[in-house]
Amino acid sequence: MSVSPSLLEVAGLTVRFGGLVALDGVDVVVAEGETVGVIGPNGSGKTTFFNALTGLLVPAAGEIVFLGRRLAGLEAHAIARLGIARTFQASRLCLALSVFDNILIGMHAGRRTGVVDFVVRRGRFLGEMRTAIERVSHLLALFNGDLPRRGFERVGQLPQIDRRRVEICRALAAEPKLLLLDEPSAGMNPEETAELMRDLQIVREEMPGLSVIIIEHDMFVIEGVSQRVVAFNYGRKIAEGSFAEIAGHEEVREAYLGKEAARA
Ligand SMILES: Nc1ncnc2c1ncn2[C@@H]1O[C@H](COP(=O)(O)OP(=O)(O)O)[C@@H](O)[C@H]1O
Ligand SMILES: [Mg+2]
Structure with missing residues (x-):
């Protein structure tokens, strides 16, 4: 028990x-x-x-x-x-977007910040994004020391294992x-x-x-x-x-x- x-x-x-x-x-x-x-x-x-x-x-x-x-x-x-955060059986990463963009999109999807919200609270939102990127970079680095440096590369250029790591980091970015x-x-x-x-x-x-x-x-x-x-x-x-x-x-x-x- x-x-x-x-x-x-x-x-x-x-x-x-x-x-x-x-x-x-x-x-x-x-x-x-x-x-x-x-x-x-x-x-x-x-x-x-x-x-x-x-x-x-x-x-x-x-x-x-x-x-x-x-x-x-x-x-x-x-x-x-x-x-509650999740990954999907079939990857939902956007291969044409960068590692960091994929992670930020994942966070945003859970927030439902509208355009007005975004403008009014931009400072706070950008601050949260920065904190999330730092946290996620730390985790990416623990998975694979090269990954934070590749944060601005397209996910499609990464091998399968690193894509899966990005998906897990994306799920973890919002601190579930x-x-x-x-x-x-x-x-x-x-x-x-x-x-x-x-x-x-x-x-x-x-x-x-x-x-x-x-x-x-x-x-x-x-x-x-x-x-x-x-x-x-x-x-x-x-x-x-x-x-x-x-x-x-x-x-x-x-x-x-x-x-x-x-x-x-
Ligand atoms: N959206 C859906 N519409 C109709 N049937 C579905 C849907 N999602 C899953 N099923 C059916 O429900 C059952 C369980 O599916 P699923 O949960 O995906 O199984 P598992 O993940 O264990 O392989 C299967 O028979 C599947 O075909
Ligand atoms: Mg299944």
Whole structure:
């Protein structure tokens, strides 16, 4: 049992797309500073879970409580401002824009500052931008010493691992309390995946209070970074526990390997 206060409490979360139940009564609690891994076969509802948490879709039932506050009815930008940030399964970086521009656009998207707002509060806004760039440069440097120097280069010129780093930094720029990572190792080779794991370790050391939920197919990553693992299948949470508990769980093994292989 966790002694830290829980940051996020999800209860009975249900999402339907027409007749399809993509999430079916899911309960998940995340404590402050905790990293929770989410696994499950394709189509089991993992990304839908993130979409519900970030206000991109409206759940059919259930409750999401973040920092003691119910998120029902809040729009995505309001939820982002409360402190939930994410990366997407498919990169949403603008390859033609610079590293810093991508990071600033990401911050701005969570703020919804209008033109009038921007003019009236320009001083404060620019100050916040400067602080964010400094903070992000520090983090980029920890990931890869060359990256801050390449902040004005187009993201399209960076290798895959550095693009992923920029995405993570973009999510962290607004100082979220909860970071959602949707399959960060997708498309990476084993060396890049190992680097990604080291990056996530750095994030943990730099931001010990940050909570993380990471969706991953790579069990090596899940084992390396998560303190607790939740397994989904057909929209239901079928298991929860330590990596060792999950890896030995029969229904999880069946979901991944098929019934026959799981018994072998
Ligand atoms: N916007 C949508 N409209 C209709 N069906 C969707 C939508 N998003 C996801 N689904 C369906 O919901 C199920 C869960 O999808 P998803 O959460 O993306 O799975 P995962 O991320 O675990 O691979 C799948 O059957 C998928 O086809
Ligand atoms: Mg997905």
